[in-house]
Amino acid sequence: MAPEVRGASLVALAEGVAAKKWKSRDLVEAYLDRIARLDKKIGSFLLVDGEGARRAADAIDKKIVAGEAVGQLGGVPIGLKDIYVTRGLETTAGSKILKGFIPPYESTASARLAAAGAIRLGKLNMDEFAMGSSNENSAFGPVHNPWDLERVPGGSSGGSAAAVAASLCAGTLGTDTGGSIRQPASLCGVVGVKPTYGRVSRYGVIAFASSLDHPGPFGRTVEDAAALLEVIAGHDPMDSTSIPQPAGRYRQASKAGLTGLRLGVPKEYFQSGMDPEVEAAVRKALDELGRAGATLVPVSLPHTQYAIATYYLICMAEASSNLARYDGVRYGHRTAEAGSLEELYAKTRGEGFGAEPKRRIVLGTYVLRAGYYEAYYGKALRVRRLIANDFAAAFAQCDVLVTPTSPTPAFKLGERAADPLQMYLADIYTVAPPLAGVPALSQCCGFTKSGLPIGLQTIGPTLGEETVFRLAGAYEARTQWHQRLPEDPS
Amino acid sequence: MPRINSQEVREIAALARLRLEEAEITRLTHELDDILGYIETVKGVDTASVLPMTHAVPFDCPMRPDEPGQSLTLNEALQNAPRRRENMFEVPRIVPGTGGA
Amino acid sequence: MSGDKYEAVIGLEVHVQLATHTKIFSISSAAFGGEPNAHTDPVCLGLPGALPVLNREAVDAAVRLGLAVGSHVRPRCRFARKHYFYPDLPKGFQISQYDEPLCEGGAVTFRLDGEVRQIRLTRIHMEDDAGKNIHDASGVSFVDYNRAGVPLCEIVSEPDLRSADEAAEYLRAIRTLVRYLGISDGNMEEGSLRCDANVSIRPRGESKLGTKAELKNINSFKNVRDAIEHEIARQKVLLGRGERVVQETRLWDPDRGISASMRSKEEAHDYRYFPEPDLPPVVVDEAWLLRAGAALPELPEARHARFLGLGLSAQDAQVLVAERPIGDYFDQALAAAPAHPKKIANWLINEVLGRVDDARKLMDQDVPVPPAALAELVELVEKGTLSGKLGKEVFGRMWQQRRRAGDIVAAESVSLVSDTSVIEAACQRVVERSPDEAARFRGGNVKLMGFFVGNVMKETGGKANPKIVDEILRKLLG
Numbered sequence A: 001m002a003p004e005v006r007g008a009s010l011v012a013l014a015e016g017v018a019a020k021k022w023k024s025r026d027l028v029e030a031y032l033d034r035i036a037r038l039d040k041k042i043g044s045f046l047l048v049d050g051e052g053a054r055r056a057a058d059a060i061d062k063k064i065v066a067g068e069a070v071g072q073l074g075g076v077p078i079g080l081k082d083i084y085v086t087r088g089l090e091t092t093a094g095s096k097i098l099k100g101f102i103p104p105y106e107s108t109a110s111a112r113l114a115a116a117g118a119i120r121l122g123k124l125n126m127d128e129f130a131m132g133s134s135n136e137n138s139a140f141g142p143v144h145n146p147w148d149l150e151r152v153p154g155g156s157s158g159g160s161a162a163a164v165a166a167s168l169c170a171g172t173l174g175t176d177t178g179g180s181i182r183q184p185a186s187l188c189g190v191v192g193v194k195p196t197y198g199r200v201s202r203y204g205v206i207a208f209a210s211s212l213d214h215p216g217p218f219g220r221t222v223e224d225a226a227a228l229l230e231v232i233a234g235h236d237p238m239d240s241t242s243i244p245q246p247a248g249r250y251r252q253a254s255k256a257g258l259t260g261l262r263l264g265v266p267k268e269y270f271q272s273g274m275d276p277e278v279e280a281a282v283r284k285a286l287d288e289l290g291r292a293g294a295t296l297v298p299v300s301l302p303h304t305q306y307a308i309a310t311y312y313l314i315c316m317a318e319a320s321s322n323l324a325r326y327d328g329v330r331y332g333h334r335t336a337e338a339g340s341l342e343e344l345y346a347k348t349r350g351e352g353f354g355a356e357p358k359r360r361i362v363l364g365t366y367v368l369r370a371g372y373y374e375a376y377y378g379k380a381l382r383v384r385r386l387i388a389n390d391f392a393a394a395f396a397q398c399d400v401l402v403t404p405t406s407p408t409p410a411f412k413l414g415e416r417a418a419d420p421l422q423m424y425l426a427d428i429y430t431v432a433p434p435l436a437g438v439p440a441l442s443q444c445c446g447f448t449k450s451g452l453p454i455g456l457q458t459i460g461p462t463l464g465e466e467t468v469f470r471l472a473g474a475y476e477a478r479t480q481w482h483q484r485l486p487e488d489p490s
Numbered sequence B: 001m002p003r004i005n006s007q008e009v010r011e012i013a014a015l016a017r018l019r020l021e022e023a024e025i026t027r028l029t030h031e032l033d034d035i036l037g038y039i040e041t042v043k044g045v046d047t048a049s050v051l052p053m054t055h056a057v058p059f060d061c062p063m064r065p066d067e068p069g070q071s072l073t074l075n076e077a078l079q080n081a082p083r084r085r086e087n088m089f090e091v092p093r094i095v096p097g098t099g100g101a
Numbered sequence C: 001m002s003g004d005k006y007e008a009v010i011g012l013e014v015h016v017q018l019a020t021h022t023k024i025f026s027i028s029s030a031a032f033g034g035e036p037n038a039h040t041d042p043v044c045l046g047l048p049g050a051l052p053v054l055n056r057e058a059v060d061a062a063v064r065l066g067l068a069v070g071s072h073v074r075p076r077c078r079f080a081r082k083h084y085f086y087p088d089l090p091k092g093f094q095i096s097q098y099d100e101p102l103c104e105g106g107a108v109t110f111r112l113d114g115e116v117r118q119i120r121l122t123r124i125h126m127e128d129d130a131g132k133n134i135h136d137a138s139g140v141s142f143v144d145y146n147r148a149g150v151p152l153c154e155i156v157s158e159p160d161l162r163s164a165d166e167a168a169e170y171l172r173a174i175r176t177l178v179r180y181l182g183i184s185d186g187n188m189e190e191g192s193l194r195c196d197a198n199v200s201i202r203p204r205g206e207s208k209l210g211t212k213a214e215l216k217n218i219n220s221f222k223n224v225r226d227a228i229e230h231e232i233a234r235q236k237v238l239l240g241r242g243e244r245v246v247q248e249t250r251l252w253d254p255d256r257g258i259s260a261s262m263r264s265k266e267e268a269h270d271y272r273y274f275p276e277p278d279l280p281p282v283v284v285d286e287a288w289l290l291r292a293g294a295a296l297p298e299l300p301e302a303r304h305a306r307f308l309g310l311g312l313s314a315q316d317a318q319v320l321v322a323e324r325p326i327g328d329y330f331d332q333a334l335a336a337a338p339a340h341p342k343k344i345a346n347w348l349i350n351e352v353l354g355r356v357d358d359a360r361k362l363m364d365q366d367v368p369v370p371p372a373a374l375a376e377l378v379e380l381v382e383k384g385t386l387s388g389k390l391g392k393e394v395f396g397r398m399w400q401q402r403r404r405a406g407d408i409v410a411a412e413s414v415s416l417v418s419d420t421s422v423i424e425a426a427c428q429r430v431v432e433r434s435p436d437e438a439a440r441f442r443g444g445n446v447k448l449m450g451f452f453v454g455n456v457m458k459e460t461g462g463k464a465n466p467k468i469v470d471e472i473l474r475k476l477l478g
Helices: A010-018 A024-042 A050-066 A108-115 A158-165 A182-188 A222-232 A250-254 A276-291 A304-325 A341-352 A355-368 A374-394 A420-425 A432-436 A465-478 B006-015 B022-044 B074-078 C056-068 C164-181 C221-240 C286-294 C300-309 C314-321 C324-336 C341-355 C371-383 C388-401 C405-412 C420-433 C435-442 C446-459 C466-477
Strands: A045-048 A077-081 A119-124 A171-176 A191-194 A214-219 A262-266 A295-299 A400-404 A440-447 A453-459 B088-092 C006-017 C080-083 C093-096 C107-112 C115-128 C132-135 C140-144 C151-157 C193-203 C213-216 C248-253 C258-264
Touching: A010 A024, A010 A050, A010 A222, A024 A045, A024 A050, A024 A077, A024 A119, A045 A158, A050 A119, A077 A108, A077 A158, A108 A119, A108 A171, A108 A222, A119 A158, A158 A171, A158 A182, A158 A214, A171 A191, A171 A222, A182 A191, A182 A440, A182 A453, A191 A222, A191 A465, A214 A222, A222 A250, A222 A440, A222 A465, A250 A465, A262 A276, A276 A295, A276 A400, A276 A440, A276 A453, A276 A465, A304 A355, A304 A374, A304 A420, A304 A432, A304 B022, A304 C080, A341 B088, A355 A374, A355 B006, A355 B022, A374 A432, A374 B022, A400 A465, A420 B022, A440 A465, A453 A465, B006 B022, C006 C164, C006 C221, C056 C115, C056 C151, C056 C164, C056 C286, C093 C115, C107 C164, C107 C300, C115 C164, C164 C193, C164 C221, C164 C300, C193 C221, C213 C221, C221 C248, C221 C258, C300 C314, C300 C324, C314 C324, C314 C341, C324 C341, C324 C371, C341 C371, C341 C388, C371 C388, C371 C405, C388 C405, C420 C446, C420 C466, C435 C446, C435 C466, C446 C466
Parallel strands: A077 A119, A077 A171, A262 A295, A262 A400, C213 C248
Antiparallel strands: A045 A119, A171 A214, A191 A214, A191 A440, A400 A453, A440 A453, B088 C140, C006 C151, C006 C193, C080 C093, C107 C115, C115 C151, C132 C140, C193 C213, C248 C258
């Protein structure tokens, strides 16, 4: 018997499979049915692998019958941002230049999910190469916010956030480079976690900005996200920046309560530019956390005003380098006619990349040129250290930081597309944690009068995921925001 | 005084092997000028005694033993090639000595 | 050259492929050849999402090279991305080292016409090799990525070289060195040793450097010499005509014996280096250096000096140090017959080396005459059991039949006759047959000793011990 998957938590679904309350196959059919009915309106999936999912679910169900172990996520349908390479399954990173690319290998994170018994339903829409905050930069069409189809879901992991919000799968993976998990989580009213840099392997995650790319999970609840992170986190010898320590006990932490936690409130994150409804909701959340037993500590992150410039300098430079491999020789798009090598490269890349990657390639190339390096990239790396030092100093005074995730709720499709700089500036609250490499989580802390979700961001120190989950779990336990669901589009 | 002009954008696009339409160049020149203007705010930060932070992890480069693993099969290596002949990737004629390092 | 108005100033950039099993950043085979694209993996093909993981053995090889040439090995070095577009470069960048290379300074020492030369090094850094472009008459080209990701060390010299011959000799010294260290086979035909040259000229006595040209495609010792010689001449002609040398990269055409401009300074690459974000800094600690240092073999130049100290000629020493197994063979033979270094060297150079197709196989298990066996033969000759002529015969049979000299001598009584009575009888017969010669000898014509010895040898079928023959004849003719 299939449960109602709309609004269901991943943890509960997994427990039901393990307890033989329902079959994995039933869950898969229920989600595939929802995707078939609803995703035309939302656009979160780029590829649905129904056959593969059914096969994998049947295998899990067989094991359950045979009394074999199926893993922590046994039988639960999940989705992957299309930036995770999947063996034998087209992977595009939302770009025309990778259209048709069938990877002969698998990302570590998705392999770990599969090993834990999770069922891959398909690949999720995203901004091209994870460059964007609205999902409008996807080469394969936008994603619509399940709370208001005329609005963006955020980005770049827009499909991953929307799919969870609309109950099109039980949980998803995204990536966060400057906010690409937390901002869409905020705009879609779900939980999104950007763990510590190096906590989740980047192997098989198509690179945007290597020193800033953080794979991480989306869940309906804090515990769902914790359960996913427990599976994908941990050392991977295939990624030289993977942290050697074993993964933490995030689920347990999410239920541990926040007694005694000191919450830092960085003053720079509560300055002008914030939507009043967002500010009101976040301040209310702070009060709630205070009442729950946390101590609020005012702190300062003095280099916050440089974070966006620093972030964009670094990510554009690294992006220009990471996108150099797309040349039409070994895989992906290749221009139809090229009389020379130069033409092969220039036409292939000119045709294959969308406007945002082009913008970043040109700017990244500009700042890395001989003679410009020190003034731009080198400078950004130094300011990056100052920003990381800010966090270290703040965490000497408190255990976690609490801030808004996005200065505004979801905006309308097309509203900001014409002004890239304004779009970049909206990343103000999310770019600093990846620069420092520290973990951060976004969860819903209220709704605007018009019914759009508002996000609360919790930032922890390096490898402080458990503390972040303690706070987020405790907040969720005292509030009902996460239970509110968007209407299914008709 | 603009920070970047369309000629520079053209040169950079050539360096990045990116063919751009004239309209794209015009638009990019304006956008990049805006973005560069904003980005220059970092120039005001005193970083004289600050070391660059190239990595967000504090450990040294791990190293692996020199042990062979599973190579791709020829089909796996070549299955995505837009153009191939037998077991090689095909490209337009390379005039020897025209490029490379 | 000495009467020449100009002197050449040459620096070499030498690429050495390290002989590891796997690639520098991934697990596919680094072996030469193979079916095109059969030695590939997601990392070396530059597939999206693939990440480099450093091969410890490649670093260790580079460390050993650094220690062998006396470089400062950085306790922390870094990889950096070097960007350019070319089909053989799968990622659009090479993972190389830039401002923090593994090794700095040091020098390569070798002998040119017997004189010790020391060429200072700027640096040695690690990087990944590119694949191979294959040009085709059909109007398209092809790419094979088997070589992509093979570990390379780039050895950059200071502009200390002064002639084409010296540059070639320097390159040879590097080849010998990397073979001694066992870190590369140094094979120029297969591309495991490659070289670019920066060449400029300046008036003698001038300390400022002239404008340099970079020569590419000079991947044989002959090409190195020819191309540099041609370039020096070309620049002299230019300056002689009052023209300037332009800074440019020139491609050597070995078939036509000329070079052509490939790109000028203005067209030079802008490599846009920046620290490789996928690889944290590489740490080589003191313990590693000590371990690597302790494992270094005796190096060619030290060995050369030691061999001279044993009384070997410079020429012989040169031959013995050319490949490490030759010197090793010599040393093992010498250990078994310590009194005869020069003789061992002669036998090794004239007999052994002439019979092996590759001197690098000299220390293999199946070499027909192992060092101890050669030593035994040398002892037999030096003791007088065998004459030189017989010794060569015996050596031939040792090589063919894989037998020891002692066995051959014992089994086939090929040894020299040392029985004095037999020899005395033969001597007596010869002296009696030749009264005139005996009289002339006694009269002072000592040269006739050769005549008597020769006849005694004939009498004994060449088996008489010449020392004893000499003694007895002197007694009889005294």
